[in-house]
Amino acid sequence: MTPLALAPPEMEPVTLAEARQFLRLDQTEEDDLLATLITAARLMIEAAAGRCLVEQPWRIVLDRWPANAEIRLPLSPLMRIQAARVYDVLGSAQPVAEATLTLDRVADPPLIRVTGEVPEIGRAHGAIEIDIVVGFGATAAAVPAPLRQAVLRLAARWFEERGDVASRDAQALPRAIASLVAPFRRGRL
Numbered sequence: 001m002t003p004l005a006l007a008p009p010e011m012e013p014v015t016l017a018e019a020r021q022f023l024r025l026d027q028t029e030e031d032d033l034l035a036t037l038i039t040a041a042r043l044m045i046e047a048a049a050g051r052c053l054v055e056q057p058w059r060i061v062l063d064r065w066p067a068n069a070e071i072r073l074p075l076s077p078l079m080r081i082q083a084a085r086v087y088d089v090l091g092s093a094q095p096v097a098e099a100t101l102t103l104d105r106v107a108d109p110p111l112i113r114v115t116g117e118v119p120e121i122g123r124a125h126g127a128i129e130i131d132i133v134v135g136f137g138a139t140a141a142a143v144p145a146p147l148r149q150a151v152l153r154l155a156a157r158w159f160e161e162r163g164d165v166a167s168r169d170a171q172a173l174p175r176a177i178a179s180l181v182a183p184f185r186r187g188r189l
Contacts (some may be wrong), residue, residue, distance in 0.1 A: 001060060001061070001062055001071075001074065002060070002061040002062075002126075003058055003059070003060055003061075003073075003074050003075055004058065004059045004060075004061065005056065005057075005058055006056075006057040006058060006059055006131070007056065007057050008039075008056065009042075009052075009053070009054035009055060009056040009135065010054075010055070010138070011054060011139070011140060012035075012038050012039060012042055012054065012140070012151070013042060013053045013054050013140045013143040013147065013148045013151050014038050014041075014042075014140065014148055014151050014152045014155065015140065016031055016034060016035055016038070018152065019034050019037075019038060019152060019155055019156065019159075020034070022152055022156055023156050023159060023160070030159075033159070034155065034159060037155040037158045037159055038151065038155045040155070040158070041150075041151045041152075041154035041155040041158065042054075042151050044154060044173070045147060045150045045151050045154065045177075045181060048173055048178070048181045048185070049147065049181050049184045049185055049186070050076070050185060050186030051076050051077060051136075051147075051184055051186065052075055052076070052077070052134040052135045052136075053135060053136060053143045053147055053148075053151070054135050054136070054137070054138070054139075054140065054142075054143060055079060055133055055134070055135035055136075055137060055138040055142075056133070056134060056135055057082065057131065057132070057133050058075055058131070058132055058133075058134055059129055059130070059131050059132075060073065060075075060129070060130045060131075060132060061126050061128065061129055062126075062127070062128040062129075062130070063124065063125050063126065063127055063128070064121055064127065064128070065114055065118060065121070065128065066114075069113060069114040069115070070111055070112070070113055070114075071111065071112040071113075071114070071130070072107075072109050072110075072111055073109055073110045073111070073112065073132070074109065075110070075132070075134045076108060076109055076110050076134060076186065077105070077110065077134060077135065077136060078103060078105060078110035078112075078132060078133075078134055079132075079133045079134060079135060079137075080103070080132070080133050081098075081101055081103060081112065081130060081131070081132055082131040082132060082133055083095070083130075083131045084096035084100075084101055084128070084129065084130045084131070085128075085129050086118060086119040086120070086121055086122075086127060086128050086129075087121070087122055087123050087126070087127050087128075087129075088119065088120065088121075088122035089120075089122035089123070090122065091122070091123065093129075094119035095119075096118055096119065096130075097116060097117075099115075099116055100114065100115060100116035100117065100118055101113070101114060101115070101130070102115045108186065109186065112130065144184065146180040146181070146183065146184070147180065147181065147184060149180055150173075150177050150180040150181050153176065153177050153180070154173070154174075154177050157174065157177075
């Protein structure tokens with residue numbers, strides 16, 4: 001299974017205005033830097049939590065359907081399935097009927113169950129594509145407050161302590177920020 005990001009989120013869980021207010025900045029000269037730090041902080045918090053924060057489209061690519069008819073997704077929380085297709089022997093995409101794939105939103109990691117007939121697979125690799133949308137919601141307000149706070153604090157830390165602090169944080173999040181993320185971490189088996 002290969003997850004592919006189709007596009008970044010339309011917005012970040014923290015706005016420039018919120019970050020400037022948190023940092024007590026009146027000027028806007030460093031907005032580009034601050035925006036970059038917010039995006040980098042979101043990506044790091046998503047990686048630490050094992051969850052996508054703001055609504056974003058992804059594609060899951062599979063070689064074949066699983067024998068137990070359950071696809072455990074590496075991304076969460078799962079909002080919806082946008083589309084699914086199977087490539088036939090000629091390399092043409094055959095759509096998978098919407099009713100064929102059922103979401104189990106309660107499962108963690110999220111599950112897609114194959115509950116109906118699916119088109120025949122025609123190639124050995126990358127034969128199945130499932131486009132999904134993941135995240136807590138379309139707006140920053142949908143993201144749990146502790147995760148938004150973690151993004152804000154991490155971006156602010158990097159802004160205030162420019163230099164090697166980002167590379168140190170890549171090894172392990174600072175304790176206060178890790179504590180904000182901890183309740184949302186996906187367990188690994």
